Amino acid sequence: MDAVLEARGITKRFPGTVALDAVDFTLARGEVHALLGENGAGKSTLIKCLTGAYARDGGTVLLDGRPVAPRSTADAQALGIGTVYQEVNLLPNLTVAENLMLGREPRRLGLTDRRGAGREAARLLADYDLDIDVTRPLDAYSVAVQQIVAIARAVSLSDKVLILDEPTASLDAAEVERLFGILRRLRGRGLAIVFISHFLDQVYAIADRLTVLRNGRNVGGGPAAGVDRLALVNMMLGHDLAQAETGHRARAPDDGPPAAQFRDFGRSGRVEPFDLTIRKGEIVGLAGLLGSGRTEMAEAIFGIDGSDSGTAEVGGTARRLDSPRAAIRAGMGFCPEDRKTDGIVADLGVRENMMLALQARRGWTRPVARREQDRMVADYIRRLDIRTPHAEKRVGELSGGNQQKVILARWLLMNPGFLILDEPTRGIDVGAHAEIIRVIEELCDRGMSLLVISSELDELAAYSDRVIVMRDRRQVAELAGAAVSTGAIVAAIAAAPQQRTAP
Amino acid sequence: MNARLLPFVVTCGIFVLAYGLAWLQFPAILSTRVIGNLLTDNAYLGIVAVGMTVVILSGGIDLSVGAVIAFSGVFIGVMLRDTGLHPYAVFVLLLLITTLFGLAMGAVIHLLEMPPFIVTLAGMFMARGAAYVLSIDSIPIRHPAIEAIQSAYWLMPGKGRLTLIAGLMLLTVAAVTLLIHRSPFGTRVMAVGGDARTARLLGVDVGRTTVAVYGLSGFCAGLAGVVFAVYTSAGYSLATVGTELDAIAAVVIGGTLLTGGSGFVPGTLVGVLIMGLIQTYIVFDGTLSSWWTKIVIGMLLFGFVALQKGLVQLRSRKGGGRRRARRQSAQGRAAA
Structure with a gap:
């Protein structure tokens, strides 16, 4: 294998934790290499160590066989390692040409040669089938176009390694396909591409090889064709299928009236339309990998981002849930995922x-x-x-x-009649876990309906009456009664997608 | 049309409309004489407002400029009175001092990561205090060279006089327009004003840009001080109180976004002229209190802030901005 970038034994410590523990990572010329892992697995720490945003505490990085130690992203860029972050890192208030040429404008008499810059920018974009007016401000174009402009800038500055951190997070299917076309072409030109994504379908569609991180360690990988979905999800979640299943809360199915009912409810670009019925006193679990649309679904229901399709019925009456105020008036509550920024004062x-x-x-x-x-x-x-x-x-x-x-x-x-809990047990100690779960079960016994999002699959399986599994922003499975088990949830998350509708 | 130029177009429209209305009532207002006076009377404000435009485009603010103008007048008066220096030498010395003063404020803002509002507020007190220390009384400024500047003009068709100081103001506007909208430095200023963190990621030297911006504003304030001293033939430490706020108003009315990153330098000139036009109208009318100027400017300012808010919202809705803004603010917190 023709390795362009070789990282050996990369270690990074933060006060109190080891973010990366002797991670090896090899990147070959002309490949798309997917980097996978759940939140906190160490993906972004690894990227930041490679691009010089963090100073590593141990290990070596070889670029074309020579040891390198970039001290800043600009350093890494000069060495040939370019990065495009999820949130497009360009300036929306400047024109496309200014963004592409910033820092290397052609000059004439000390002033910017605007025509020359425009020509050069258009030439850079010509490779990307992007026929846009480079003299218009960047924010006149969609996020997808901005992303491609960002890639064009990164590639024009660094021609060896391109790191893409969740580039598809805010793109629709057609835009993703367009991006992949570009990545394949860049790969053909010998560029090594690191692709970070939570969307397994996309990983299998584009990646040649993959590496999985968990808790700061490299836990496996290899050619994408050689790792099946189930093995991959198990690697990411660290769930061992042989592990004993925790007991499932036995409850008689309740035929009571629905506390809340959603039909074709969705928000384009955030979560595909879904149907959801929650009965009185029922706990519905919502499972899926990070970025699968769990939180987006909850936020659509609570009116945070608003919905643009479907109908909602809460407590027997039709409601327009277009703001949290409306949702609260309808008797709903929402404990957000990020307690510190969205929850407490x-x-x-x-x-x-x-x-x-x-x-x-x-x-x-x-x-x-x-x-x-x-x-x-x-x-x-x-x-x-x-x-x-x-x-x-x-x-x-x-x-x-x-x-x-x-x-x-x-x-x-x-x-409230209906409460949504997003990751109620994240970041709290084990003892408190049990108490929160006790409270959840108690609430439900009092007749409250709950929608609980959690990455703790064992817990989720233990207290949920039903579990809905999300993938790629849509509902892909629903498990009820005895079918609810950690293994079944993992299998549903990993299951191959049905026929994809959009190319 | 480019949505970013819309505020500028609106400003120009308001100016033409206001001038038209004034002309219907007082046909004499449409003459090169009035226009010449308009430019001369507001030359110092135009120069200082252009410097302010650059600061605001970079995402900052400079509250010290009014005090710097007052200091400049007193400094020129004292130097001409107490030393044998030629006025031109005094001007050069003064511009050097005010530019260094601006650079120093920029350095403090960047190195100590302090809010520009506070740093330049401190600068304002220091400059005003320095003016008082030099002289509490108004000092007459008389010198043949200065009288020559005062009487230098170009006779426009229609017998209007384009004075040297008005020409200097127009020249400043033109030079800074080129600098901001046609030079690599201008792109950096816009980049820093748009998003300093991203600008740094794209390789912009944010520190140097910030320091240079305040240096430029200090230079403009010094130049405005020279013009004001020549215009009034006096240096007085109580002069131009609140001029920094007039300048900010002119910048905003001229279509520059107060949060930085978007605007058009010539718009500021139109903003200054609108303020001057209102003043001229009141003089023509003769019965109105001149304080009506302030009321009209207040209303205009209000209207423009509302217009810009609307435009910004329109843009962020198009870009699917809410979530993004939220994430960015979260990142900002994480970075801090």
Whole structure:
């Protein structure tokens, strides 16, 4: 194999953790190499070590057989390693030509030779079948076009290695195909391409070889044709099929009225239209790899990004869920995935955080009496067993599990009929895990309906009545009753896709 | 049409419309004499506003310029009174001082990662204080060379006078327009104003650009100070209080986005002229209080901020911007 980039024993430590533990990674000339792994597996750390954004703590990187140690992305660029990040790293307020030529503008009499720059930019784009007006601002074009412009810039500056970090995250099927056409052509020219994606279909469509990282280690890989989907998903999730299944919560199927019903509900570019019915007192689990559309589905339901197709019915009446306010009015609640940025207000106390949603619904002209507040807050601190010295303690100073419980309490105060929990147990310690799960089961016994998103498949399988599996932004399987098991979920995530509709 | 030029086109439209209305009432207002006076009376504001445009395009703000103009007048007055230096030598010395002052503020903003608002506010107090230290009284500025500048003009058709200082202002606008919209440096300024983090990733030297931008603004403020001193024949430490705000208003009315990265330098000139036109109209009318100028400018400013907000929203909706903005802000937090 003609290796262009060879990383050996790359180690990177952060205070308290080892982000990369002696990772080997080899990249051959003229190949597309997929780099896979769940959140926190070390993919972006590895990329940042290769491109000089981080200084590595150990290991060697050979480029064309010579050891290199880039100290900045510009350094790496000069060596021939170009990177395009998921969020297009160009300047939307500049023209396409300015973006392409920034830093190397042709000059005449000290001024920019705009015609020369335009010609040069058009020449750079000619290889990409992109017939656009380079004198227009970049934001006049779609994200897909911006992505291709970013790739054109990276390739024109660095001609050995191209690293693409989730390039397809915001593209539709046709745009992905167009991008792949370009990648194949670049591969044909001998460029080595690193492709990071969560979309397994895309990985199999384009990658020649793959490498899987988990918890900072290289856990396997090889030619893409030699690794089947099930093995790949197992490698990524670190789930051993032989492992004993945790017991599934036995409950009689409930024939009660639906608490919420969604038909053809979706948001283009975010999540494909789906049907979903949740009965009273039912826990529906939502499983899938990162980027499979789980969170997007929850956000569409709660009106965060709005939906553009289908109908919603909550509590028996049709609703327009076009904003979180509308969703809250319909009796819904949502505990977001990123507690720190979307959930708690760290500088406010426990009481103030808990009262937020209720007070918002009542409006500021009808404040909840302080005595009433204290009573409710004390009640929930006791019921959810929130460990806080007093109700006025800053929430930012509590542990993750207790923060999560405060947010839960915030919604429970509203007495919602339907609650969405996005990764309720992420980032909290094992003891708190069990408590959160106990609370979830208790809520459901009280007749609340829950939609729970979780990457902890064992937990999800344990408490869910039904599990919906997402892949590539669409619902691909639904498991109910006895069929709910960790193994079945993994198999559904890994299953080969049905006939793809769009080329 | 390019949506980015829309605010500029609107500004020009408002200017032509306002001039037309004033002309219907006072036909004499449409003459090169009035236009010549308009340019001369606002020459110092035009120069300082152009410097402010560059700062705002880069995503910053410079509150020190009004105080720097006052300092310049006092400095010129004191130097001419107490030393035997020729005015031209004093001008060069002054421009050197104000440029260095701007560069220093830029360096502090970049190196200490301090908000430009606070740094230049401190600069404002320092410059105003320095003016007071030099002299509390108004100092007359008299010198044959300065009188020569004052009386230098080009007679336009229609007997209007394009004075030297008005010409200097137009020249500054033209030079900075070329610098910002036609030179690699201008592209860097726009890049930094658009998104400093991305600009750095694309290889822009953000620090050098920032320092240069404030240096340029300091130079423009010094030049405006020279023009103002020549125009008023005096140096007074209480002069041009609040001129930095007039300049910011002219920049915004001229169609430059206050958050940086988008705008058009000649628009600022039109913004200055609109403000001058209102003043001229009030003089023609003779019964209105001159403070109406401020009220009209306030309303215009309001209208323009609303227009820009609308345009920005239109653009981000097209680009599927919300999620992106959210992610970017999250990244910003992570970077910080």
